[in-house]
Amino acid sequence: MASTWCEPPAKAGGILIRGLGKIFDGSHRVEALSAVDLAVRQGEFLCIVGPSGCGKTTLLRILAGLEQPTAGSVEFEIQRDGRPLQSMVFQEQGVFPWLTVLDNAAFGLTVRGVPRRERERIVRGYLTKLGLGPFARAYPRQLSGGMRQRVNLARAFANDPAILLMDEPLASLDEQTRMLVQEDLLRLWEGSAKTVIFITHSLDEAIVLGDRVAVMSHRPGRIKAVYDISLPRPRNALELRNNPDFIAARTRVWDALREEVLSANAAIEADHG
Ligand SMILES: Nc1ncnc2c1ncn2[C@@H]1O[C@H](COP(=O)(O)OP(=O)(O)O)[C@@H](O)[C@H]1O
Ligand SMILES: [Mg+2]
Secondary structure, eight states, X not given: OEEOSOSOOSSSOEEEEEEEEEEXXXXXXXXXXXXXXXXXXTTOEEEEEOOTTSSHHHHHHHHTTSSOOSEEEEEEOOOOTTSOSEEEEESSSOSOTTSOHHHHHTXXXXXXXXXXXXXHHHHHHHHHHXXXXXXXXXXXXXXXXXXXXXHHHHHHHHHXXXXXXXXXXXXXXXXXXXXXXXXXXXXXXXXXXXXXXXXXXXXXXXXXXXXXXXXXXXSSXXXXXXXXXXXXXXXXXXXXXXXXXXXXXXXXXXXXXXXXXXXXXXXXXXXXX
């Protein structure tokens, strides 16, 4: 069922995005976002799907403070207790090739001036949970793609932000590896009380991970609909895919997404036709 997306956050705190717009005024004027309204609840795992170029990355960069909106507002009502507000996890360039796994995972803590011992204690805990314990002194080039993305996750969680902003972090992984890393991400997130906004172009991934899935329209992006994914947790990425409720959810969300992908493709063809 599509819920309304303008409702106030259910619990105290959350992120309230109102009338957000972004126009890039370069040699080419691009309206990337228009009137984006979205209330993200504190502690929820919210996935965003939408056609390529609809402004997903732009929205995330605005939430990260890396980009200024040209309209609207973002309010954070997150209790922080001295933690960083948000950190962003990218698909590419996530790990520094010149740093060991340990130093990569400790990067945020190092920047924050956390003493070395404390840093190592925290980071080793995450590396162990992710099966990377024996690779603490290895360099990224010695790791598989899946392991590198786990280093990314370790860094994100070790830094302990209230909000994790994830921009297609698993997109470069093959399907099998991706399912395993999805499970690792879920295990880390469950019990972390972190608010996650996770962008993906994979509908299956959105439904496996999310408490809710928001569908964005084609450019200029806005939130077209938000779906509750009420599948029980803890979730198993592989088993879930055969669950009838999963399949029903996917069909429902795809109906909304399909139109947007078709419109986006038609716009591209018109541009080039
Ligand atoms: N810095 C920028 N300058 C000009 N246009 C940009 C810039 N960043 C993104 N865009 C444009 O804004 C639109 C949305 O981009 P983006 O947010 O990356 O979409 P998505 O992540 O959904 O694929 C695209 O048309 C893109 O070319
Ligand atoms: Mg993007």
